[in-house]
Amino acid sequence: MELLKKKIIEDGRILEGNILKVDNFLNHQLDIGLLNEIGKEFKKIFSHKKITKILTAEVSGIAIAAIAAQYFDVPVVFAKKTESKNLDQETYEGSVYSYTKGKYYKIRVSKRYISKEDHILIIDDFLANGQAILGLKEVVDASGANLVAAGVVIEKGFQEGGKILREANLEVHALATIDAMVNGKVVFRNHEQY
Amino acid sequence: MELLKKKIIEDGRILEGNILKVDNFLNHQLDIGLLNEIGKEFKKIFSHKKITKILTAEVSGIAIAAIAAQYFDVPVVFAKKTESKNLDQETYEGSVYSYTKGKYYKIRVSKRYISKEDHILIIDDFLANGQAILGLKEVVDASGANLVAAGVVIEKGFQEGGKILREANLEVHALATIDAMVNGKVVFRNHEQY
Numbered sequence: 001m002e003l004l005k006k007k008i009i010e011d012g013r014i015l016e017g018n019i020l021k022v023d024n025f026l027n028h029q030l031d032i033g034l035l036n037e038i039g040k041e042f043k044k045i046f047s048h049k050k051i052t053k054i055l056t057a058e059v060s061g062i063a064i065a066a067i068a069a070q071y072f073d074v075p076v077v078f079a080k081k082t083e084s085k086n087l088d089q090e091t092y093e094g095s096v097y098s099y100t101k102g103k104y105y106k107i108r109v110s111k112r113y114i115s116k117e118d119h120i121l122i123i124d125d126f127l128a129n130g131q132a133i134l135g136l137k138e139v140v141d142a143s144g145a146n147l148v149a150a151g152v153v154i155e156k157g158f159q160e161g162g163k164i165l166r167e168a169n170l171e172v173h174a175l176a177t178i179d180a181m182v183n184g185k186v187v188f189r190n191h192e193q194y
Numbered sequence: 195m196e197l198l199k200k201k202i203i204e205d206g207r208i209l210e211g212n213i214l215k216v217d218n219f220l221n222h223q224l225d226i227g228l229l230n231e232i233g234k235e236f237k238k239i240f241s242h243k244k245i246t247k248i249l250t251a252e253v254s255g256i257a258i259a260a261i262a263a264q265y266f267d268v269p270v271v272f273a274k275k276t277e278s279k280n281l282d283q284e285t286y287e288g289s290v291y292s293y294t295k296g297k298y299y300k301i302r303v304s305k306r307y308i309s310k311e312d313h314i315l316i317i318d319d320f321l322a323n324g325q326a327i328l329g330l331k332e333v334v335d336a337s338g339a340n341l342v343a344a345g346v347v348i349e350k351g352f353q354e355g356g357k358i359l360r361e362a363n364l365e366v367h368a369l370a371t372i373d374a375m376v377n378g379k380v381v382f383r384n385h386e387q388y
Contacts, residue, residue, distance in 0.1 A: 023281075028304060030260055032270060036264070063259075063260035075226060076226060077224070113218075
């Protein structure tokens, strides 16, 4: 997606340790016009699929999923990371390994909001080590729903997440895939994922 | 907002301890059509105001703010609750008292994303004890930006938050104000807040 790549080049920042910061437009401040273009692009990619619900995980996936859902005309459900007294007792759970914290945490979705009749599209901001989407896949699998595909805004192609998910037979589409960050510059994969 | 009240009556659940659950459409599963109507209503209420940015706090405010921002044509910034190595070091902070946890926690916004030139509209899902919005107000005040008003989807009129905020000279509009929950039924305030 050219507009997204342009935005990453112009407004992304590369910090020490090959950390790409896109908090200018994607996960702290939100560029709503760009999010709409992202939503349209996901709809274009998945237009031939039957989708009844979009699933994401708090926090960074929520705005992207909500804006995109307008083009699919389906509800969004976001998995909760935090233990909350407000969450239903009956939940589908997934485990997400956090490399920064060196441990697993749980994500949960109330059993009320996914059923085996659903056809689920997962949407998230980043695909890096793939742990968040693996956790969401676990939630969907536990519910018996059909996991249609996953759409991510940015894939870090130099990390193993995409490979792991695709080897698990999940269809994954990224709007921009980064193959490397060299001398403070982002190198995109030329070949689009779709 | 009649559509919202209807939705609360039909799809809200009242649990023991006067807890109103709206996770069917507002803060776990998201009814995107309703969120669009909510966004339009906020725009109608604040149409005469100069607004350059919408501010909310993670997690439940994000989808509402993102959808509403489409009608204002401004970016959204969401304050972060969690310490994150990805957050800039230079932040504006606010304190939020959590009654459930019995302690204060911090919310933070990078100094890059609010400036004294901004005219800020705060948007959130619930107004109950007012703590979240007070924390956001602290962030805005620290930045020197102009805090225009706050729009909340549901105000619990039987808690003190609305009074505290209005006494602090903040203009607050709620799309539905609940005055009581009696025998498992919601009693709305007849008098709209605007």
